[in-house]
Structure formats: C-alpha cells, structure tokens
Amino acid sequence: MAVSETPPVVAPAPSVRTVDTGTNFRHPLYQVLLETPGLTVGTAALDDLMTWGLTNAMWIFPMATSCCGIEFMATAASRVDIDRMGVIVRATPRQADVMVVAGTITTKMAPRVLKLWEQMPEPKWCIAMGSCAISGDFYRNLYSVVPGVDTFLPVDVYVPGCPPNPEALMHGMMRLQEKVRRQRKGENVVPEVKPELLKITQPSVPRLTDPSRPSEQSHQQELSSDDPTTTEETAALVVPAGEAPTLAPLVAADFEGLLGELGVATLPTDGPPIIPLAQHLELARRLKAIGYKQLVTIAASHWPAGKGRKGADAAEVEHYEIAFAVRTIGQGSRVASWAVKALPTEPVLTLSGIYAGADWQEREQFDLVGVKFAGHPDLRRIMLAENADAHPLRREFPADAHAAPWR
Amino acid sequence: MNEFLQGGLYGGGIIVAIMTSLLFVLWTERKMAARMQSRIGPNIIDPLGFLQAPADVLKLLQKEDIVPEKADRALFNYAPVLGAAVAIAVAAVVPFSATIVGADLDVGVLYLLAAGAVGVLPVFAAGWGSNNKFALLGAMRAIAQSVSYEVPLVLAALVPVILTGSMKVSEIVTFQQNHHWLIVWPFFLGVPAFVLFMLAMLAESNRIPFDIPEAESELVAGITTEYTGMKFGLFYMAEYLHTVIASAVAASLFLGGYDGPFAPGVWWMVAKTFGMVVAIYYLRWSLMRFRSDQLMALCWRWLVPTGVVLVVASALFVVFAG
Numbered sequence: 001m002a003v004s005e006t007p008p009v010v011a012p013a014p015s016v017r018t019v020d021t022g023t024n025f026r027h028p029l030y031q032v033l034l035e036t037p038g039l040t041v042g043t044a045a046l047d048d049l050m051t052w053g054l055t056n057a058m059w060i061f062p063m064a065t066s067c068c069g070i071e072f073m074a075t076a077a078s079r080v081d082i083d084r085m086g087v088i089v090r091a092t093p094r095q096a097d098v099m100v101v102a103g104t105i106t107t108k109m110a111p112r113v114l115k116l117w118e119q120m121p122e123p124k125w126c127i128a129m130g131s132c133a134i135s136g137d138f139y140r141n142l143y144s145v146v147p148g149v150d151t152f153l154p155v156d157v158y159v160p161g162c163p164p165n166p167e168a169l170m171h172g173m174m175r176l177q178e179k180v181r182r183q184r185k186g187e188n189v190v191p192e193v194k195p196e197l198l199k200i201t202q203p204s205v206p207r208l209t210d211p212s213r214p215s216e217q218s219h220q221q222e223l224s225s226d227d228p229t230t231t232e233e234t235a236a237l238v239v240p241a242g243e244a245p246t247l248a249p250l251v252a253a254d255f256e257g258l259l260g261e262l263g264v265a266t267l268p269t270d271g272p273p274i275i276p277l278a279q280h281l282e283l284a285r286r287l288k289a290i291g292y293k294q295l296v297t298i299a300a301s302h303w304p305a306g307k308g309r310k311g312a313d314a315a316e317v318e319h320y321e322i323a324f325a326v327r328t329i330g331q332g333s334r335v336a337s338w339a340v341k342a343l344p345t346e347p348v349l350t351l352s353g354i355y356a357g358a359d360w361q362e363r364e365q366f367d368l369v370g371v372k373f374a375g376h377p378d379l380r381r382i383m384l385a386e387n388a389d390a391h392p393l394r395r396e397f398p399a400d401a402h403a404a405p406w407r
Numbered sequence: 408m409n410e411f412l413q414g415g416l417y418g419g420g421i422i423v424a425i426m427t428s429l430l431f432v433l434w435t436e437r438k439m440a441a442r443m444q445s446r447i448g449p450n451i452i453d454p455l456g457f458l459q460a461p462a463d464v465l466k467l468l469q470k471e472d473i474v475p476e477k478a479d480r481a482l483f484n485y486a487p488v489l490g491a492a493v494a495i496a497v498a499a500v501v502p503f504s505a506t507i508v509g510a511d512l513d514v515g516v517l518y519l520l521a522a523g524a525v526g527v528l529p530v531f532a533a534g535w536g537s538n539n540k541f542a543l544l545g546a547m548r549a550i551a552q553s554v555s556y557e558v559p560l561v562l563a564a565l566v567p568v569i570l571t572g573s574m575k576v577s578e579i580v581t582f583q584q585n586h587h588w589l590i591v592w593p594f595f596l597g598v599p600a601f602v603l604f605m606l607a608m609l610a611e612s613n614r615i616p617f618d619i620p621e622a623e624s625e626l627v628a629g630i631t632t633e634y635t636g637m638k639f640g641l642f643y644m645a646e647y648l649h650t651v652i653a654s655a656v657a658a659s660l661f662l663g664g665y666d667g668p669f670a671p672g673v674w675w676m677v678a679k680t681f682g683m684v685v686a687i688y689y690l691r692w693s694l695m696r697f698r699s700d701q702l703m704a705l706c707w708r709w710l711v712p713t714g715v716v717l718v719v720a721s722a723l724f725v726v727f728a729g
Contacts, residue, residue, distance in 0.1 A: 027469050053465025056452045081446040083437075086459050092628040094473065094635045097466070121471035121635040 051184040054097075054123070055177040057086045061096030061120065063113055065103030068130035068163040072102045080166035085173060093119040098176065100169070101153070104132035104139055105146045107385040114152055125156045125180070127172050130163045134194065137162065143392040144384055150194065158192055254290055255336040258283065272323055272337040280340050281349045287326055288354055292336050295355035296325040300365040302394045319343050320371050326355070347374035368393040414509075421509060422495060429647050433460040436647075436688050443692045463640075470636035475538055478633065482536030487634065487641035490529035494648040496522045501655045502577045504665045504672035515576035516568050519656055520561055523611060526649070527553045530613075530620075530630055533642070537633040545629025548699060549613050549620035555706045556617075560607035562714025566600035567660045569721040580664035588663035593728075596721050601661040603714055608653040609687065610702070612646055616694035617702060654683030 030050070060082075064072050075082045076089060090096045093116045105113055117126070128149050131137035136147035149155060156179060159172035175192070183189050259267070262279050275283055299322070306316030325337035342348050350373040351358035362373045363382040370391035373379060381388065390397060434457055441448030449456030474483055499522075500515040502508035512518050527550055534546020567589050568574055571582040583589060589597040610617040613629075621629030631642050658664060658679035665672030667679075697705065 030469070050465060050469055053462045054469055056462040057459070057466040078445040081441070081448075083441060084447055084449060085451045086449050086462060090628065092632050094633055095628065095631070095639050097470075119473075121473050123469070123471075 047184065051181055054184070055180050057088075058097045058125075058173065058176070059088045059090050059095060061091075061093050061099045061116070062089055063099055063101045063103075063116065065105065065109065066132065068102035068133070071163040071166055072100060072129065072169065075166035075169045080170055082166075082170055082173065085170070085177075087173065093117070094121060096120055097123070098125045098127060098173075099153075100127045100129050101133040101149045101155075102129040102163075104136070105149055106144050107146055107388070108144070108383070110146050110149075110152055110385075113149070117153055123180075125176055126153050127157045127159060127169075127176060128153075128155045129159045129169060129172070130161055132162075134158050134160060143388075143390075143397070148194075156192065158194055252334040252336060255287070255292075255334070258286055258290065259338075272325075272339045275338045275340055277340050277342055277346060277348065280338075281351070281354070283338060284324070284326070284351050284354050287336055291328045292326040292334070293329050294327050295351065295357040295361065296327050296335065296337075297323075298325075298351070298358060298361040298365055299323045300369040300371045302369050302391075304395045317343065320348070320369065322348060322365070322371060324351070342371075347372070349374050350376040352376055367391065370394055418499070418509060421498060421503075421507075425495065425498060425648065425651060428651060429644065430457075430460045432647055432651055432684055435685065436691075439685070439688050440692050443689075464637075467637045467640040472638070473633075473635045475633050478538045479536040482532040483633070484638070486529045486533035486536060487638045487645070489532065490526070490645040491641045491648065493522060493526045493529060494645040494652065496525075497652045497656065500576050501652070501659055502580055502664060503655075503676045505577075507673060508577055511575060511577045514574050516564055516574045516579075516660075519576070520557075520564060523560070524553075524557055526611070529645075533630040533634070537630070539633050541627045542630050542632045545620045545626045545632070548626075549630060551699075552613065552617065552620065552702060553611055555703060556607045556610040556710075559603055559706060559710035559714045560611065562711070562718055563600045563604035563607060564660065565714075565718050566596055566721045569718065569725055570596065572725070576659055576664075580659055580666060583663040584666045588661070588666070590661045593724055596717060596724060597661060599713065600717050600721075601657065603710060603717070604657055604661065605653075605683075605687070606710065608657065609690070610706070612649040612653065614646060614650070614691055616691070616697055618696060619699050619702060622696060650684060650687055651680065654687065655680045657683055 062069070062072060074080065076087075093099075097120075099117055099120060101113065117124075126149075128134045132139060132145075133149050136142075136145050139145040140147040146152070157172045157176045159168050161168050164172075179189055179192075256267070259273060262275070262283060264273050264275065267273050301321050303316065303319050303321060305318045306313045320342050321339055322342065323337060323339040325335055327333050327335045340348060348371060350362055352362060352373075353375070359377070360382060362371075362376055363379060365371050366373065366376075366379050367381045367383050368391055384392070437459065438448045438456060449459035452458045452462055474480055497519045499509040500512055500518050502511065530549045530553070531546050534542045534544075534549070537543070567579050570589060570593070571579045573579055573582070586592070590601050591597065613620045620626070621631065626632070631639050634642060655676070658676065662679050662683075664679075665676040667675030
C-alpha cells in the first residue's frame with residue numbers, strides 16, 4: 001500500500017497469544033478430595049454433584065454490541081426466560097461463567113473483548129452468537145471488522161442466525177451444558193463445527209436506476225408515450241427529452257453576498273462553490289459572524305491522479321476535495337456549504353478554532369481519508385483501531401480488505 | 408451445662424436456622440421477581456426451582472478465586488466474611504419466642520443499631536481493598552447512604568423505646584403483649600415510625616429502590632466488582648441476611664414480635680418475619696432506582712424531620728396520655 005505521506009500512528013506488532021481454554025482448571029479442594037484414598041465412589045458422586053451445580057447456574061457476561069444484543073435481551077425477557085435454566089446476567093466479568101459475544105466485533109473492540117475475557121474466572125466458556133460473531137458475516141471483508149471472534153477467543157458454542165432468535169440462544173446454552181457435562185465426565189468432546197459460511201457475491205438483481213431493468217423501461221415508456229389518457233399530473237412529471245432543466249444555484253442571499261466579497265463571482269449549479277484554499281478560514285470566520293453558528297459536517301474525498309483513470313481528466317493531479325456545511329440555528333434555518341480543493345502537500349487549516357464541532361469531524365476525515373488538517377490541536381485516529389496504519393477511504397486502498405494488515 | 412458451651416450451641420443453632428431460611432428466601436425472591444416480570448423463574452432444574460440456590464452455591468464454590476494484583480489482600484479477603492458476620496450479629500438480641508433469645512441485653516435496641524452501623528466497615532474495606540475505581544465509587548455511595556439513613560433509623564427505633572420505656576427488645580415485645588402492638592395503638596405514632604424504620608432499613612441494605620451503590624449501568628457491580636466465586640456469594644448472602652434480620656427486628660419492635668394467638672410464639676415470629684420479607688420484595692421489584700441526590704433529599708428533607716417530630720410526639724404521648 002503506497003500511503004507514503006501518512007505517518008504510522010501506533011503500530012506495535014501484536015504478539016502471539018496463547019489462550020487458556022479453561023479445561024485444565026481444578027479447584028484445590030477438589031484435588032484434595034480426589035487424592036484421599038477410599039473416596040472413589042464418593043468423589044464420583046461429588047463430581048456429578050459439582051457438575052450439576054456448574055451446569056445449572058451458568059451466569060452470562062453479555063458482550064452485546066449490536067442487533068444480536070436485542071435478541072439476547074429478549075432471551076432474558078418473559079417469552080423465553082433464560083432464568084428458567086438458572087442463568088443470571090451479571091455486569092461484571094468477575095462473576096460470570098459464559099461470555100456471550102452477541103454482535104459485530106470491530107478491530108478496535110477486539111482487544112477490549114479479550115481483556116474482559118481474561119478477567120473472567122475459570123471455568124469459563126464462550127458462545128459466539130450470530131453471524132457477525134461467528135464469521136464477521138457480510139462485514140467480514142471490511143477494513144474495521146474482525147472476521148469471527150474465534151480468531152482470538154476459544155469459542156465453545158456457535159449459535160448461527162442473523163440474528164438468532166431467543167430459542168436458538170437457549171438451545172446454544174443447552175448444548176453448552178451438554179458439552180460441560182461430557183467434558184467433566186472425561187469424554188472426548190469434539191469441538192463444535194463452525195457453521196458453513198454463505199458465499200456472499202454481488203447480487204445479480206439489476207439496480208433501480210439501471211435502464212435495462214424491464215419494469216423500469218416499461219414504466220418510462222408509459223410515461224413518455226403520447227397516451228391521451230395521461231392526466232395533467234403525470235404529464236407534469238415527464239421531462240421533455242433534449243431539454244436540460246436549468247437549475248438556479250440555491251444559495252442564501254447573505255452567503256452569496258459574502259462569497260461576492262471574497263471574490264467568488266460565479267456559483268456552480270452542481271455542487272457547493274469551490275473556495276480558494278487561502279480564503280477558507282476567513283470565509284468560515286465571517287460566516288460564523290453573520291449567524292451560521294453550527295457546523296453540520298465536514299466530508300473529504302480523495303482523488304488520485306487522473307492519468308490512466310477511466311473517465312477522468314488526464315491532467316488532474318492527486319488531490320483532496322473537502323466539503324464543509326454550516327447552518328444558522330432557529331426557525332428558517334439557512335445552510336451554507338462550500339468546498340476546497342487541496343493537493344496532498346497543501347495544508348488545509350483547521351476549523352476547530354472557529355467551530356468546536358470541527359475537532360472530531362476533522363479527526364474522522366483524517367482517520368478515514370488521511371487529510372492532515374494544519375493546526376488541529378489533537379489530530380489522532382478517532383474510529384479505527386489504534387494500530388491501523390492506513391486510511392481506508394483513500395482510492396488506492398484495496399477493496400478486498402483482507403489486505404488490512406491490522407486485522 | 409457450661410454457660411459458654413450453651414451459648415455457642417444456641418448461637419450455632421440460630422445461625423443454621425437463619426442460613427437455612429435464606430435458601431427459601433432466595434427462592435421466594437427469584438420466583439416473585441419472575442412473576443412480577445411475567446416470567447416463570449427457575450423451573451428446569453426441578454419443577455419448582457427449589458434447587459436453584461444450592462446449585463448457585465455449588466457453582467460459586469468451584470469458581471477460580473481471583474485477587475487483583477494490586478488489591479489490599481487482607482482487606483479484600485476479610486471484607487466479605489466481616490459483612491456476613493456483622494449482618495448476622497444483629498440477630499443475637501432478637502427474641503424469636505419468649506424463651507429463644509440469644510442475648511437479652513438491657514441495651515438491646517442500642518446494640519442492634521450499633522451492630523447495624525458497623526456494617527459500613529466491610530463495605531468500605533471491600534471498596535478500598537479492591538483497588539478498583541468502580542468498587543471505590545460504589546463504596547463511597549454506600550457509605551454516604553448508610554451513614555445518612557442511620558439517623559432516621561435511630562429516630563424510628565427510639566419511638567418504641569420511648570413508648571415502652573425499655574431498651575430491652577424482649578421487654579418491648581412483652582409490653583406489646585400486655586397492651587397493644589405498637590402499630591395498632593398508638594397507630595398515629597406506630598405506623599409512621601414503622602414505615603420510617605422500614606425505609607431506613609431498606610436503604611441500609613443497599614438494594615432496590617436504594618441500590619445506587621451497585622447501579623450496574625454506572626458502576627458495573629459496585630463494591631463486588633472485583634469479587635469472584637464464594638466471596639461474592641458471601642456479599643450476596645449478607646444482603647439477604649440483612650433483609651431477613653431487619654424484618655425480624657421490625658416485627659419485634661412494631662408488630663408484637665412472637666405475640667399471637669393459637670400457635671406457639673416462634674411460628675408467629677417466623678410468619679411475621681416472612682410477611683415482612685415478602686413486602687420488602689414486593690417494594691423492591693415494583694419500584695425503580697432513586698438518583699443519588701433524590702436519595703439524600705428524601706433522607707434529610709423528609710425522613711429526618713419526620714423522625715424528630717415522631718420522637719417528640721411519643722415523649723408527649725407518654726407524658727400526657729400514657
């Protein structure tokens with residue numbers, strides 16, 4: 001990946017972890033009893049009793065991050081009521097036996113999940129609930145998602161589904177009980193088979209805007225035909241072919257005046273006016289002064305050099321286009337938006353001195369696109385994991401994000 | 408028989424009895440909570456779920472015992488034991504019948520208030536010893552709450568003391584046997600004092616609706632955040648002990664203790680205590696949690712002035728009408 005101008009943030013190589021699966025733990029008291037002579041029958045009975053206690057009071061630590069968490073809550077609610085099997089949900093890992101990973105785990109979350117897992121006392125088990133926890137599902141090629149928690153946790157039971165319904169989770173708990181029973185008897189327990197993954201490919205259904213879509217075609221023909229039954233309303237919807245509609249630039253009068261003062265005479269009709277980089281900060285300052293007090297958004301996009309790029313001007317050089325939008329507060333709110341173009345070498349001055357909300361917005365654009373805002377007080381990553389070393393929304397970032405090396 | 412041996416045997420008997428009753432109390436709460444949330448509660452382990460509490464204990468006994476590396480080992484390990492011991496110490500002065508009473512102290516009411524107040528120390532030890540910010544915050548809240556509610560608790564307990572003219576719990580019960588239960592006459596003092604006592608006792612035991620010390624949405628699990636296995640179990644047990652014994656104390660001070668027709672006194676005591684426990688659980692599962700400032704406002708703005716008024720009124724009642 002050629003991301004030469006971005007400095008590596010924090011990238012310590014992740015060390016190889018050995019994960020204790022929890023099968024080797026024996027309580028010291030239990031060991032003493034085992035070694036007392038003549039207690040074979042007694043210990044066997046005691047062992048059964050202990051296993052009975054262990055399997056009937058499995059307290060859950062809910063690692064619920066997304067929609068599976070809702071189904072998890074439903075499992076604890078009145079319809080299924082997992083408390084029937086003696087399951088209590090404890091908020092602290094120290095008092096839990098089973099970690100239920102319910103939801104997508106991102107690369108940023110994964111170290112935290114592992115930390116919580118390590119804080120749980122032995123014996124402990126893990127249930128991967130739902131497609132995302134099992135395999136990452138359709139997020140699994142995304143640069144920010146862990147493709148399955150079994151990459152860093154010893155998963156005992158997989159509960160497939162998207163999301164699995166409460167009964168499925170309860171069945172997963174019962175399978176876990178069965179597994180523990182057999183494990184404690186010393187039987188050889190075959191690890192649960194990971195559910196087969198669907199091969200998710202690009203769906204062959206034509207898009208709505210696709211003119212080759214049959215229903216769309218017939219609909220358009222119907223609208224443009226000279227059918228005498230066409231009512232006035234439907235006729236008004238028909239755009240006459242060949243005539244491009246003329247659109248007036250939608251710019252508030254005060255914003256237009258301000259642009260005129262800054263020397264931007266012609267306003268584009270297809271997007272925000274593009275401001276010279278030197279006037280960017282001045283414009284923001286004056287906009288705030290005339291009442292545009294709230295920053296709505298900052299959105300940056302990255303454009304590689306046009307040479308060799310399909311449908312692009314060959315003279316175009318690599319640059320960023322960054323759009324800003326601010327608005328007035330109150331009734332009849334007016335929005336002003338503008339954009340700047342900047343070469344990777346040109347510093348874009350930060351707005352965080354003028355709009356406090358620009359701080360995190362700019363951090364986000366830095367994180368995903370790699371725009372380095374000059375003068376920003378704290379330009380760190382805000383969304384991706386700390387050890388990420390690329391900006392995934394740049395054009396050169398590969399779409400197949402198995403290349404994302406920090407995963 | 409040796410006096411000490413007798414005392415030891417007797418105390419052991421009481422403790423075993425209360426511990427056994429805890430299993431039933433635990434079952435009651437779990438089933439009641441389930442019913443109030445239109446669930447069923449434990450019913451797979453056995454049809455009625457009676458074996459759930461033993462299974463929980465067996466499981467807790469098997470869990471790994473984790474002491475955080477930077478924790479204060481002594482405080483961390485002794486806090487749960489102390490908590491359970493202090494909770495059960497209050498039971499010593501409660502007369503379960505005319506003959507079953509551990510130590511019929513002349514200052515019985517003072518003793519049970521003092522023993523209850525010591526209950527703050529294990530909480531503080533657990534919070535400080537865990538070396539965990541959530542535990543410490545939980546302990547801080549618990550102490551603020553307990554110390555504040557100590558005041559209305561003492562004021563409410565003073566009402567029966569003034570009305571009966573004795574601090575001996577057995578004499579308070581005997582007085583109610585000979586006259587009226589304090590909740591019946593004078594009801595305008597007995598009922599408010601009883602309500603005040605129960606509210607303060609609920610707050611002292613740190614459970615819903617006064618459970619801000621272990622508000623799981625803010626503080627993970629409060630003081631028990633770092634506790635695993637049976638150490639957590641002891642804290643849990645102490646809470647239930649607290650509920651049961653507070654109910655027994657309230658029954659003795661206001662509901663006539665072991666007084667009642669037809670059946671032997673001890674059965675009346677058990678029935679009243681259990682009735683109080685059920686009432687507490689009913690409150691616990693139908694109310695929501697107070698905010699910290701609401702809790703303090705309730706105590707200092709309403710309960711303490713009410714308590715003072717009640718104490719003065721009982722003194723006047725004894726002088727002019729008693």
